[in-house]
Amino acid sequence: MQYLAAGMAVTGSGSASPAASLDNHGLSQIVDTSDEWIATRTGIRSRHLANAQESLAHLGAIAAQNALSMAQVAATDIDLILLATSTPDDLFGSACQIQAELGAKHAVAFDLTAACSGFVFGLITAAQFIRTGVYRNILLIGADVLSRWVDWTDRRSCVLFGDGAGAVVLQANENDRLLGFALHSDGCLHDCLNVNYKGKARPLTQGMEVAQGTYQPISMNGKEVYRFAVNRVPEVIEKALFQANLSTADIDWLLLHQANQRILDAVAKRLKMPAEKVISNMANYGNTSAASIPLALDETVRQGQIKPGDTIAASGFGAGLSWGAAIFQWQR
Ligand code: COA
Numbered sequence: 122m123q124y125l126a127a128g129m130a131v132t133g134s135g136s137a138s139p140a141a142s143l144d145n146h147g148l149s150q151i152v153d154t155s156d157e158w159i160a161t162r163t164g165i166r167s168r169h170l171a172n173a174q175e176s177l178a179h180l181g182a183i184a185a186q187n188a189l190s191m192a193q194v195a196a197t198d199i200d201l202i203l204l205a206t207s208t209p210d211d212l213f214g215s216a217c218q219i220q221a222e223l224g225a226k227h228a229v230a231f232d233l234t235a236a237c238s239g240f241v242f243g244l245i246t247a248a249q250f251i252r253t254g255v256y257r258n259i260l261l262i263g264a265d266v267l268s269r270w271v272d273w274t275d276r277r278s279c280v281l282f283g284d285g286a287g288a289v290v291l292q293a294n295e296n297d298r299l300l301g302f303a304l305h306s307d308g309c310l311h312d313c314l315n316v317n318y319k320g321k322a323r324p325l326t327q328g329m330e331v332a333q334g335t336y337q338p339i340s341m342n343g344k345e346v347y348r349f350a351v352n353r354v355p356e357v358i359e360k361a362l363f364q365a366n367l368s369t370a371d372i373d374w375l376l377l378h379q380a381n382q383r384i385l386d387a388v389a390k391r392l393k394m395p396a397e398k399v400i401s402n403m404a405n406y407g408n409t410s411a412a413s414i415p416l417a418l419d420e421t422v423r424q425g426q427i428k429p430g431d432t433i434a435a436s437g438f439g440a441g442l443s444w445g446a447a448i449f450q451w452q453r
Contacts, residue, residue, distance in 0.1 A: 126254040128297025129247070132452055133194065133290040134419040135187025137180045138169040138406065145280070152276040159280045164382025168283025168407035170268045177210050177286075178218035181264040184286035184415070185223055188260065191422075192290035196223040200256035202230035203247055205239030205263045205411040207316070207440070208270065219262065228260070236314075237378050237439025239263055239411030240287070241304070244435075244447050247291050248299050257293040262286060265410035270316045272338035281380070282339070283407030287415025298452075300432070301365030303357050304445035313345045314440040346439075350384045353444045354436050355391040361446040362434065369394055372448075373431040374421070378438055379403035379413040388436075410439070427451050 144167040145156035204216035216230035235242040240263035250256040264286035320332025402417045429452040438444035
């Protein structure tokens with residue numbers, strides 16, 4: 122069914138984490154590291170890790186269910202489920218499994234991959250369907266189980282990542298609560314952060330071969346990624362603010378991808394935003410990739426800190442390389 126064009130509002134949030142968590146002391150039993158090194162360089166103290174029985178789809182479905190309850194929307198009223206993930210249970214996509222688990226039988230469902238920018242890219246993708254009047258109720262889930270692809274012998278990267286899921290309900294609304302956005306990609310920097318496929322030649326017939334193998338563990342140039350984030354993130358937020366005709370003084374909350382506390386501090390400093398406006402929960406979760414923004418949003422909302430009408434500047438950044446920002450108001 123075709124509806125009239127509308128604005129978009131973020132009307133509910135939810136999140137979910139695997140039950141088990143591993144703190145820095147536990148990690149130092151696995152690789153040569155320490156709580157002191159990890160905490161001072163990253164701000165991370167602990168991370169949740171999914172076990173072999175926990176699926177990405179189930180984590181995503183719990184987060185989605187919590188978001189639906191907050192928004193008071195029935196799963197059967199959802200038109201579209203967008204799953205931002207780089208770690209699906211099924212390479213063909215995991216969004217349909219979430220659709221089935223929720224019983225969202227009228228929803229079309231598909232995955233979207235943009236690594237740690239996935240939630241922001243998904244938010245803007247969802248907005249196009251709502252603004253053009255195609256759909257009225259969308260469930261956007263950011264979920265990742267990067268522990269499956271971490272090199273657990275590489276202390277430079279394994280200390281950073283954790284698993285989790287976050288979700289928001291996005292609804293057509295008289296007033297558009299998405300005030301501005303900007304998205305970017307630079308594939309020339311792909312080597313800085315990736316999970317590459319590596320296949321071995323497998324001959325089929327004379328002169329015909331295919332490449333079969335698997336994905337390699339996360340490969341990262343930490344210094345380059347750090348430099349990229351502290352330069353590009355303030356820039357993209359300023360671009361989105363300009364589009365929204367706002368300044369940093371109008372922002373109630375800075376909601377960055379939870380990669381590293383030092384990145385958050387540097388970005389906030391560049392934007393001249395005080396620490397009390399910067400949302401940070403990475404100490405307990407680490408970098409949960411596409412889940413980190415909705416997870417931090419949900420926690421802050423449920424703690425009663427974010428209030429209806431508050432203006433939030435969200436920014437995701439990561440592999441691709443990709444980066445983006447969205448300025449939106451919480452709820453109708
Ligand atoms: N524990 C103890 N020592 C460690 C360590 C660990 N977990 N990881 C690295 N080191 C050591 C290195 O071996 C190096 O030792 P050396 O000088 O004897 O060679 C030293 O610490 C400094 O390493 P370096 O890689 O230069 O550290 P850094 O200051 O760049 O910090 C990161 C490393 C990963 C914390 C930092 O680069 C970063 O946060 N980058 C961004 C990564 C990111 O956010 N990625 C995801 C984006 S979505």
